[in-house]
Amino acid sequence: MGSSAKLLLPTLAVVIAILAVVIGPKYLSPEPPNSIISNQVIDGISFPSSVKIAGSAQKFIGGGTRFKWGFKVYALGIYGEDKTIKSMTKKYAGASMEGLMKSDTLFTDFSESKSAKTLLLRFHREVGSSDVADALGEALKPRLGEKESESFQTFILDVVGGERVQKGSDIFITCKGEKLWASTTGGSDNASSITMKGLCPAIFMVYLGENPVSPHAKEGFVKGFETMTNK
Known part of the structure; x- marks a missing residue:
């Protein structure tokens, strides 16, 4: 190998290292595909077929994985x-997966419905509590504004408690009307609540709207809904 080539190799290594820091590994290593093994297993994490929160029984529809920097954070x-x-399902009967993915009304119909609906976050890894709260708050800003999103950040941080969310932990976020409940156990008795105009549809559109924080979760929701629609 020539002397110029020997000098070039360390230089390339430095450039790659700088890119990894500046733009993050998710651009150097693409996110793996979403893995839904069955209707209620997402990337190896099982979900209950139903939950009952705020006095309302709810069925599992679908979901997916939330990635950050190429790593799985939660299902x-x-x-x-x-x-x-x-x-x-009656309204969208016969719709294809492709058609449902392009249908903005499907996601707004679900997110804006006044009946109970739940987001269940099950963590693949340990993360900072403030990181979870900040990420949700940032995603809400375009939909709610800075003041309201910061209020929600504080609310979620109080619900999670402590400095770290441990691997295997749960966060339940349930909406009914304009009231939102959140807990780490899913029980209504010990859940904290907050009422804020526009919060409930906004938090669901974080995952189901345009530019969702988890495209995999949006796709998984549509896959599950398509299955129910075409039964």
């Missing part, structure tokens, strides 16, 4: 009341 399961699912 997300999305739940809705049977009456909402039945109404929407």
Whole structure:
């Protein structure tokens, strides 16, 4: 190998290292595909077929993985009341996966429905509590504004408690009307609540709207909904 080539190799290594720091490894290493093994298993994490929160039984629809810098952070399961699912499956009967993905009304219909619906976050890894709260707050800013999103950040941070969210932990976020409940156990008795105009549809559109924080979760929701629609 020539002397110029020997000098070039360390230089390339330095450039790659700088790129990894500046733009993040997710651009150097693409996110792996979403893995839904069955209707209620997402990337190896099982989800209950139903939950009952805020006095309302809700069925598992679908979900996917939330990645950050190419790493799995949590798996997300999305739940809705049977009456909402039945109404929407009737409305979108016969629709294809492609058609549903392009249908903005599907996501707004679900997110803006007044009946109970739940986001269940199950963590693949340990992360900072403030990182979780900040990420959700930042995603809400375009939809709610800075003041309201910061209020929600504080609310979620209080719910999670402590400095770290441990691997295997859960966060349940349930909406009914304009009221939102959140807890780490899913029980209504010990759940904290907050009422804020526009918060409930906004938090669901973080995952189901344009430029979702987890495209995999949006796709998984549509896959599950398509299955229910075409039964």
